[in-house]
Amino acid sequence: MLRLFKTTKQKKLLSSVIDGDIPSHIALIMDGNGRWARRRNLPRVAGHRAGVESIRRCLHGARELKKVKYMTFYAFSTENWQRPSSEISYLMDLPGYFLNRELKTLMENNIRLGIVGDISRLPDHTREVIEDGMAQTAGNDGVYLNFALNYGGRDDILFAARKIWQELEAGNLRQEDIDKDVFASFLLTGDMPAPDLLIRTSGELRISNFLLWQLAYSELYFTDVLWPDFDEIHLYQAIADYQQRSRRYGGLQQEE
Ligand code: FPP
Numbered sequence: 001m002l003r004l005f006k007t008t009k010q011k012k013l014l015s016s017v018i019d020g021d022i023p024s025h026i027a028l029i030m031d032g033n034g035r036w037a038r039r040r041n042l043p044r045v046a047g048h049r050a051g052v053e054s055i056r057r058c059l060h061g062a063r064e065l066k067k068v069k070y071m072t073f074y075a076f077s078t079e080n081w082q083r084p085s086s087e088i089s090y091l092m093d094l095p096g097y098f099l100n101r102e103l104k105t106l107m108e109n110n111i112r113l114g115i116v117g118d119i120s121r122l123p124d125h126t127r128e129v130i131e132d133g134m135a136q137t138a139g140n141d142g143v144y145l146n147f148a149l150n151y152g153g154r155d156d157i158l159f160a161a162r163k164i165w166q167e168l169e170a171g172n173l174r175q176e177d178i179d180k181d182v183f184a185s186f187l188l189t190g191d192m193p194a195p196d197l198l199i200r201t202s203g204e205l206r207i208s209n210f211l212l213w214q215l216a217y218s219e220l221y222f223t224d225v226l227w228p229d230f231d232e233i234h235l236y237q238a239i240a241d242y243q244q245r246s247r248r249y250g251g252l253q254q255e256e
Pocket of ligand 1: 032033052147
């Protein structure tokens with residue numbers, strides 16, 4: 001249960017969100033961990049660790065809504081390799097830290113773990129714990145919990161183009177067959193719909209090479225809240241904002 005929603009205003013938020021249109025796929029750029037830690041005179045990595053709790057809270061909040069089917073968290077970008085090696089090594093321990101604590105909950109709640117990104121470049125212990133988590137949850141068909149790990153939107157498009165080229169060369173595809181849907185099926189998110197809502201925390205107003213193709217018509221929501229402070233109430237505020245938008249996909253609304 002969502003015990004966090006205590007005040008009248010919060011309870012109103014909860015019931016209006018439940019009654020509205022729930023995004024099926026929510027993508028999240030978790031930003032501000034370093035600043036959160038700095039404000040507390042803690043090492044940057046303490047912010048990343050606290051950020052894992054926010055993932056847990058979001059998942060809990062989303063599950064309560066029943067209709068969120070996919071959540072994609074940007075955990076490590078292809079550009080994050082530029083960070084100091086000590087921070088990279090800490091970030092590579094977080095999938096294990098998360099899964100050791102949460103795998104049981106994922107199983108109890110029918111949550112399936114997925115990855116977008118090239119995990120072959122990750123350290124063995126990180127890759128193994130992820131592969132094990134994916135294998136154990138493969139039969140679950142509730143929320144699809146995705147982590148973007150060693151992910152870059154431009155690489156995603158490039159690799160899809162290369163795979164399509166190979167299929168063309170092999171004679172498995174004809175040039176005239178390649179439309180937007182076929183192209184999208186070659187992306188790392190090929191088995192998912194595009195995100196309905198993108199949330200980015202910490203006040204930065206960028207996409208940062210995340211899901212570039214897939215975000216073409218997503219609603220974007222930016223908040224100043226730092227990721228480790230982000231909780232179920234913030235998630236519901238983002239969804240409430242999404243529910244005010246009119247999604248026209250470049251067309252007109254019926255009454256216009
Ligand atoms: C951005 O904050 C955050 C990241 C680069 C990493 C986010 C990863 C997690 C919260 C955990 C991933 C967990 C699993 C289970 C895969 P920042 O360091 O750029 O913050 P700053 O902009 O304030 O410095």
